[in-house]
Amino acid sequence: MVTLTSVLAHWVKTPANRYWKRRRVFIESGHFYGRSRNCYAIAIRRLEKAWTNAKHGRADLKKTTSQTWQSRISASTESLGLNYFPFAHGLAHQQVALGKKVLADLAWSEPRSFRSLVELARNDACKDPAHIGEPNENVILGSEGVDK
Amino acid sequence: MLRVLPSVARSLASSLSVRPLTSKAQAVTGEIVDQNRESRVIKTVLGAVNDQIEKGTHSRLFAVIYLHGKQFKVTAEDIIAVNTVMPVGIGETIRLNKILLAASTDFTLIGRPLLDQDLVRVYATVIERTLGHEYRIFKFRQRTRYQRSYFYRQNYTMLRINGIEIARPIDQ
């Protein structure tokens, strides 16, 4: 009998290794359709494709969520008579650092706060002579929130 | 005589009961009667807000906080999952300092970019520190026998928002 070191013994092919190798794959392919669920050679190919798809999907998700937020914000601002880009530019000019995620949330859940943000941006945009619009008188620029 | 925007003139006319301006040509040049109007409006509006704050009659507050590069809209009793490891023990209460916006139903305080630390206070308790699910990053190239797979689990810290309070009247 050949006695192997613990390092080499790890690489010995036994029926037990074969079983667990397959089992690890079948656990993940359990919800596939047809023979790709239970036949190893098909399952592993399907699974590798699924993993690469998931990897690309994670990158795409970031892009699509960002687009969704932007379209939600622009829908709300346009109903108040201001386009998205003057709104975003006005907020940036007024040093308001709210992000797209929060603005999209405020647009549907807190309409009054969102309206005040739009008025703030509109006040800023009205200083531009190219912009045709009316400033709102109710915006109060106090010294409270300004970063000193 | 001062040259003001037509909308300003119109709103002035409505608020101060000056002679109503009918045609557009007249509206271009309006007369400002009340020089102290701006400060008077500010006083009444801020007074109404401060009245609510002092008596505590305002509705439930919400705030937008900045934490670890992300912004969260929170109210009391919320849970948020922050994608980081915080050097805070489980069950300890912390105060969140970076507040971008605080509002109730009747007023909105917008920080430019942050609100004063003494004005709005947001407290949170760390309730859990855990790991997220397992990401598999599988790399594969055709016709070369190249394939690698990497694993990653995100760290999460769950915070319970205990409450939001406005500590003092604004603009004082």
Next chain:
Amino acid sequence: MLWIISENRAECSTMNHYKPGFFLKEGFNNGMLQHVPSLARLTFKFCKSHGSSRFMREYIESEIMDLARQCPTAVIYLKPRRHRDPVVVAEYINGHKEELRCNPFSKQELIRWINLMTTTSGRPSNQKLLKYSATSSISIQGPWNPWVYKPTEENLEELPSERLSAAKATYPTATERVLDMVKTSQPR
């Protein structure tokens, strides 16, 4: 594939390990007034003589008193048995039970994994978090509806009305602006 944290035996026997994602939720508003630690008991299973339990034995000799001081509400059991791999079993107050096989771990790794077990709140591991915030009051000012930004004076308008059916004009028009510029400019 990292099968470090093994699940319950019943789950292991099934072919599919698919687990649905979850939303943040905490029973009894934990942490609102007082935080209740969720770990109920920790069981260390190890062998007194075998090499695979070496680091577990080292951990028990040096670190376990600190652990007991760190989480006073949890009960810690030591369960020696012969010639089997070291295992840590964590049981939580919501009934969840998690087993962790610790054979390949060094002492430092053990400290980190056990620290993780004490800080989690008894949720099956490797579940996907679907949303990063949970709230009971989603809208404080009332959610958006199509009439939120409409002026209320339109309610009193008798239909058909000329004012509402007129086309919206931006004021001043281009012609008026040009005329205004001509008027205000200085004659040469």
